[in-house]
Every structure is written in structure tokens, then in C-alpha cells.
Amino acid sequence: MSVSRILLGLLEPHSQHGYVLRRRYDEWFGNSRPLKSAQVYATLGRLDRDGLIDLTGVASGVGPDRRVYAITEAGVGELDRWLDEPEVPEVTSSRRVLFAKVLIALSSGRPAEPMLDRQRHAHLDRMRELRAQRQAGDLLTQLDADFEMYHLDADLKWIDGAAARLARLAALVSRVDDAEKESR
Template sequence: MPPVSVSRILLGLLEPQAQHGYTLRQRYDDWFGASRPLKSAQVYATLQRLDRDGLIDLAGVTAGEGPDRRMYAITGSGVVELERWLDEPEVPDVTGTRRVLFAKVLIALSSGRPADVLLDRQRQAHHARLREMRVRRQSGDLIDQLDADFEMYHLDADLRWIDGAVGRLDRLAAIVLSGSTDGA
């Protein structure tokens, strides 16, 4: 899955009302930061790019105890870009983890290593992550539950792939070791 578009999410968070960068970061982390919280520097760098590109404007500055707090608002062009992003379906993609796992299986087989062992370890790691997600789903709010469900369904698909791969390792090893690329 491609990384989440922080810039588009910030546009979406700004659409209802102008906000400070600090507030945007808090909202982002509350909704999307469970696995990867946003760093303040990334928020402000993204806001600078959005401003440069005409998608947001500086809506005001308030003095505080520390540095001045800048308030940002989405522009008409920002709304158009947000609508384009929301209307565009995501391209189904195999995550980097799955691509790496597939590569590890082929490399293990081509070097005579036991691919079933690495798949068993991966299965254990997936089950451990499933347990974490179940706890999160049971203890979290509705947003956490929905996010945990999304990950759990994908982990389940990975586990089905692992089981299918284990069942074909002997045939796959023969193909890989023969140097054939036709998948016969």
C-alpha cells in the first residue's frame, strides 16, 4: 500500500475550518497516527509546501508563550485538489512487506535454504500482530476498531498466501532451481 498522503489529509482536516499546525498534528495523530505518529517538522514542512502550491493560505497569526502560532485555511484550489484525491480510487497494490516476503521465498529456494522455515517464522509474526490488533480493536474507540479491522483483514489474506505458498514449495523449488521462468 502506498504511504498515506499527509498533504491530502491535512487539506481534509483544514476544509471544515482554519486551524493551527499544532491542532492539525493532534487531529492527525488521533485519527491516523496509531502506527506512525506525525512529527511536528513534517506537519510544518507539508504546510509550507501546500502554501507554496496555493492549496492553503495563512489565515492569521496569534502570539503565544512560544513562537507565534500560524492559522492555516484551505483555498479554492485546495478544495479542488482534495475533491480530486477523494474521488480517485486507490490502485490496489501489494504492500512492500508482501513483495519482500515473496522475494525471500524465491531467494531461499534458489540458495537451497528451507523456505518453509522462513514462512513459519513469518506466520508466527503475523499471528503476534493479529493478537495486538485484536486487543486494539477491543479496547479502542470506533476509529481504532476500524483501523484494526483493516489491518487484520490484510494480515488474514497474508496468512492465506503463506499457507498456499507452503503447499507449493516443492514445485516452486524445482522451477527456481531449474532456472525456468515459465512457471511450468
């Protein structure tokens, strides 16, 4: 999650101090990982240094919480660029681990099917949790849960596809193994 670009976007409608920005961030995106105060101030400091925001004043009170920032013209340009640019379609590294585990299990002579069964159950358990959150939550919570559920659903489809082709995959892995033994 690009915290700096999100804070930039939250600042655009009008100038704000760090406390309000952090509260809004956590309200919208904090489910996965709430922001720490220090992270907000460090990020705002960097944005200020890069000329994307300006310190425009200090609200009454004590501490960095009270510094008021506004987005600059360069900041608006950067925000436009970030919003206009499609994200690189990619899967997260934790998802790749599943693929790696299957291949390593098969190449080391371990059965991959029980591993995939356990993973399927873990995914389904998480989907049940998300569905319960979704049912009890507001629209933001629902869309946040949907995002994760669709990704888990995609993982589960991959797990089913892999489970259906384990025998072929095991044969492939063992052929590679045999070829390597012969070449030694």
C-alpha cells in the same frame, strides 16, 4: 500516507492553526506514525507555496504553531481530486519481500518451509496484539486494527498457498537453474 492531502482535508471545514491540525491527525491516524511538529509546518508551508492554503492570521502566542491557515478554492479542487481518485491497488514492498525470500531460499537450496512457519507465527502474534487493541479500543482503533488484520490475513492465506506448493516451486526453480548451467 498522504500527509499533505490529509491536512488539506482537515483544514476544509474551517481555518485552523498547526497545533490543532497535528492533534486531530494524531488522534485519527497517529497509531501508525505520529506527526512531528516540523513535518506539519513544512507541509503547511508547501501547501501555502502551491496556493492550496492561505495564511489568514496569527493567533496570540509564540511560534509557528499559531499561524492560522484556510483552504483556498484550488485547495478544495485538489482535495476533490484526491478523494475521487481510487488508490492504485498494490501490495507494499515489505509484502513482496516474503515472495522474494521464498524464491531465494529455494534457489539457494535452503528449506523454505521453516521460514514460512516462522513468518506465520510472527503474523499470528501481531494479529493477537491487534485483536487485544481492538477489544480495548474505540471505534477508530477498531477500524484501524481491522485494516491491518485483514491485510495480515491476506498474507497468511498467501503463506499457506505458498507452503502447499513449495515442492512444485522448488522443482521449477531448480529447472531454471539447470537450464542456465547447460547454456554456460
